Amino acid sequence: MFPSRIWRESKHRYRLEAGKCKKCGKIVFPYRLICPECGHREFENINLPDTGKLVTYTVIRVAPSQFTDQAPYAVGIAELANGVRLLAQIADCEIEKLKVGMDIRIEFRRIQTDGHHGVLSYGYKFVPKWY
Amino acid sequence: MRDVAVVGIGMTKFGEIWEKSFRDLYVEAALAAIDDAGVDHLDSMVIGCMTSGLFVGQEHLGSLMADYLGQKQLAASRVESACASGGLAFRTAFLEIASAASDIVMAGGVEKMTDISGDGATYALAAAADQEYEVFHGATFPGLYALMAVAHMNKYGTTRDMLSAVAVKNHHNGSMNPYAQYPFKVTMDQVAKSVKVADPLNILDCSPITDGAAAVILTTVEIAKKLGKPIIKIIGSGHATDAIALHSRDDLTTLKATTVAAEKAFKMAGKTIKDIDFAEVHDCFTIAELMVMESLGLYTPGKAGQAVLNGETALDGKFPINTSGGLKSKGHPVGATGVAQVVEVVKQLRGEAENGRQLKSNPKVGMTQNMGGSGGSTLVHIMEVA
Numbered sequence: 356m357f358p359s360r361i362w363r364e365s366k367h368r369y370r371l372e373a374g375k376c377k378k379c380g381k382i383v384f385p386y387r388l389i390c391p392e393c394g395h396r397e398f399e400n401i402n403l404p405d406t407g408k409l410v411t412y413t414v415i416r417v418a419p420s421q422f423t424d425q426a427p428y429a430v431g432i433a434e435l436a437n438g439v440r441l442l443a444q445i446a447d448c449e450i451e452k453l454k455v456g457m458d459i460r461i462e463f464r465r466i467q468t469d470g471h472h473g474v475l476s477y478g479y480k481f482v483p484k485w486y
Numbered sequence: 487m488r489d490v491a492v493v494g495i496g497m498t499k500f501g502e503i504w505e506k507s508f509r510d511l512y513v514e515a516a517l518a519a520i521d522d523a524g525v526d527h528l529d530s531m532v533i534g535c536m537t538s539g540l541f542v543g544q545e546h547l548g549s550l551m552a553d554y555l556g557q558k559q560l561a562a563s564r565v566e567s568a569c570a571s572g573g574l575a576f577r578t579a580f581l582e583i584a585s586a587a588s589d590i591v592m593a594g595g596v597e598k599m600t601d602i603s604g605d606g607a608t609y610a611l612a613a614a615a616d617q618e619y620e621v622f623h624g625a626t627f628p629g630l631y632a633l634m635a636v637a638h639m640n641k642y643g644t645t646r647d648m649l650s651a652v653a654v655k656n657h658h659n660g661s662m663n664p665y666a667q668y669p670f671k672v673t674m675d676q677v678a679k680s681v682k683v684a685d686p687l688n689i690l691d692c693s694p695i696t697d698g699a700a701a702v703i704l705t706t707v708e709i710a711k712k713l714g715k716p717i718i719k720i721i722g723s724g725h726a727t728d729a730i731a732l733h734s735r736d737d738l739t740t741l742k743a744t745t746v747a748a749e750k751a752f753k754m755a756g757k758t759i760k761d762i763d764f765a766e767v768h769d770c771f772t773i774a775e776l777m778v779m780e781s782l783g784l785y786t787p788g789k790a791g792q793a794v795l796n797g798e799t800a801l802d803g804k805f806p807i808n809t810s811g812g813l814k815s816k817g818h819p820v821g822a823t824g825v826a827q828v829v830e831v832v833k834q835l836r837g838e839a840e841n842g843r844q845l846k847s848n849p850k851v852g853m854t855q856n857m858g859g860s861g862g863s864t865l866v867h868i869m870e871v872a
Contacts, residue, residue, distance in 0.1 A: 364618055385619065411640070411738055413632035414685040415624060419612060420605040422624045430625050432633060432733045440733040442633075443623050455640045466623060478622070 356469050361476050368478035371405065371461065373439065374398030382439050405461040407435035409481070412445060412453050421467045433459050433481055446480040458484035487584040491710040491872065492718045494523025494703030495829045500817030501667040503697040508542045508598035509554050515699035515822075516555050516594055523703035524713050529588035530561040534575030534595035535821035536568050540610035542598050551594070561588075568614035569770060571595060572700065572824025573856030573865030577723050579704045580867075589709060594701035595822035607695050611820070614859035616731040628692055628771065630732055630860040632684035635773040637738035639686070641788070644776065646686065648791025650677035652772040653690050653814055655800055660811020662843035667696050667817030677772075691772040696817035700825035702832070707872060716836045721851075722755030722868035724748055730862040743864040744781040744855060751853075751866040759783045762868065763849035764805065764834060766827035768857035769812040778855055779807070782866075801843060809834060809843055824856035824865060835871050 364385070366372040373384040378395035384403060389396050412431035415422070422428065429445035431453070445453065446464060459481040466478045496518025498511050506514070512533070520528075533551055538544045548562035567574040572595030579593035599607055612621045615630060625633075638644045654674055660666040672690055680690040710717045726746035729735050735742070752758055759782060767782075769775035779790035784805060793799060799807040810816050810830035813823060831852035833839045856865045 411633045411637040413629050413636060413687075414682075415626055415629045416682045416684060417608075417626065417628070418624065419608045419621075419626060423605075425624070428624060430623060430629055430633070432738070442620055442625060442731070442733045455636065476622070480623075 356474055356476065358474050361474060369463065371403040371479065373401055373403050375401045382437055384439050384441060403439055404436045407433040407459055407461070409453070409455055409457045409459055410434050410440060411455060414450050429453060431481060444480045446482050448483050460484060488586055489707040490580050490583045490704055490720045491707050492702050492720065492828065492832050492869065493705055493710045493713055493715045494519040494525065495832050496522055497665055497700035497826055497829050498698050499665050500696050500698035500819060502600045504600070506697070508538065508544060508596065509550060511598060511697060511699040512551050512594060512596040513554050515596070515701040516551070516592060519592060519701035519703050523715060525590050525703055525705070527590065528557055528560060528592050529590050530582060531557070531592040531594065532575040532578045533562070533564045534566070534571030534573070534593070534824055535564055536566060536571050536597060537610050537613055538598070540613060541607070542601050567863045567865070568858035569768070569818070569820040570824055570856045570858035570863045570865050571821040572826065573854065573867070574725070574824070576702065576825060576828055576867060577725055577865055580720050580723050583704055583706060590703065590705045592701055592703055593825055594699065595825035596699035597819035597821040598697050599695045599819060600697050604695070614862070619731050619733070626684060627860070628684040628687050631771040631773055632687045633732055634738050634777065634860070635686055638773060638777065641739050644788070644791045646678055647674060648776065648795060649686070649691055649772040650674045651794045652769060652775045653677045655794060656769060656808050656812040656814040659801060659809050659843055660815025662841035663811045663816055664840055666811045666815050667694055668815050669811070687771055687773070693770045693813035693818035696819040698817060698819035698822050698826070700822045700829050702825055702828050717872035718832050718835050718869050719872040720867060721870045722751035722757065722866070724750030724754070724866040725864070726750065727863045728861055730859055732860060739777070740787065741777050741781040741857070741861040741864065743861055744778055744857060744866070745783070747864040747866040748782050748855070751868050755868045757851070757868065761851055762853045763847065763851050764809060764845060765807050765853040765855060766810060766812070766830050767807055767855040768823070769808055769814050770818060770857070772814070774857070775807065775812070778857070782855060801845065806845055809839060809845060824854070827854040827856055828867065828869070831869050835869060
């Protein structure tokens with residue numbers, strides 16, 4: 356993966372930066388140029404909260420090549436306290452204990468590696484609150 | 487708008503077609519459609535293809551296929567809307583004739599998915615999802631539908647048996663389709679115990695990796711009458727999109743693009759779901775068929791699963807779905823699927839469906855629903871015997 360493509364997203368993936376519409380208050384993650392609710396084009400920069408609840412999840416057993424060494428792994432969508440939803444891997448979990456509605460927190464983790472000599476990609480993963 | 491009819495249909499056998507190239511597949515289906523229609527020329531051609539660039543390294547399809555079809559200097563183009571590319575090609579051709587820009591147009595679809603490894607195909611298909619915020623995190627296509635399945639099960643109590651029943655029904659229908667990739671029957675037990683892909687979806691909940699092509703010829707009703715073919719009129723066409731990323735949608739248990747595309751098609755046709763006799767829908771995964779049934783308004787949310795268990799969507803049910811075997815059994819060459827759905831609806835309306843899967847109810851109005859990605863785009867078409 357080309358480094359600029361990863362660097363470009365780093366404010367979202369490293370710091371959970373999001374945009375809050377200055378007109379209607381809608382929070383968009385990642386950043387957008389126009390509000391999908393009201394069409395306004397100015398956003399205030401905010402940071403997302405790092406806790407939320409699992410809305411849905413799955414266990415990926417047939418993985419794409421960058422993730423085959425991690426399979427089986429869990430992926431879920433969480434809803435944060437401010438209503439924003441995002442998708443991420445669920446790390447450090449016991450697969451059979453996952454359930455809809457459970458509390459998660461967001462941690463900074465390594466996501467994938469681009470071969471032996473390529474770029475390491477970092478970002479957020481969910482971790483169940485029981486740990 | 488002018489009235490538009492489908493007068494010719496053609497498709498290749500779907501499957502792992504090692505001996506035929508990408509271009510051979512398309513031209514074979516296209517020639518079959520031309521022969522079936524009996525037309526002596528085309529005014530233009532629209533090809534639906536999701537990602538030939540990733541599957542076979544080939545773009546610029548309009549020109550390539552026109553050349554190999556022997557159509558010199560034809561106005562030919564390729565359209566893309568992931569797995570709904572075929573449906574989009576059909577709509578584009580329909581609009582071109584309805585608007586009087588052309589009189590005879592071919593809508594085709596093609597995908598050659600087995601010239602690369604399974605990993606490569608997984609990567610290519612994932613191009614229909616949000617690369618930076620879904621695929622980056624390890625989500626796969628079955629994974630995205632699995633996320634919807636878990637949400638649906640959690641909200642409505644949808645069960646493993648309800649998912650399995652979709653696969654059993656579609657394989658039963660597909661066992662009578664000579665063009666199907668997997669023309670064999672499966673049992674509830676086989677589906678439930680098949681290899682896990684992305685919980686709760688197993689391999690028999692998933693449509694396969696497929697090579698194949700399909701093509702149809704559209705023209706005006708006036709020209710159709712002169713050709714002497716059965717006239718299957720396109721009376722409704724609807725197209726809508728949704729956020730690609732699942733986390734950007736308010737509700738994971740419904741397919742908003744399908745609902746809106748269907749509403750548009752019904753409005754154009756002046757009909758409701760109650761006026762439709764049968765449908766070919768986008769069952770890329772078993773959960774998709776249930777969600778489509780509910781999003782089309784055929785069943786209230788949460789009720790589709792029990793209806794399938796009851797046999798209401800079987801060949802002899804009150805609303806047969808996927809008489810062809812669907813994507814599940816017939817196969818899913820992504821760009822071709824939307825056009826192959828039209829081929830089946832036309833066969834049923836002409837009374838030409840093979841091997842005993844012809845509906846006995848003498849259907850007059852059929853419908854297709856073709857979906858891109860995890861529901862990020864949908865094309866709905868309604869056809870009627872004129």
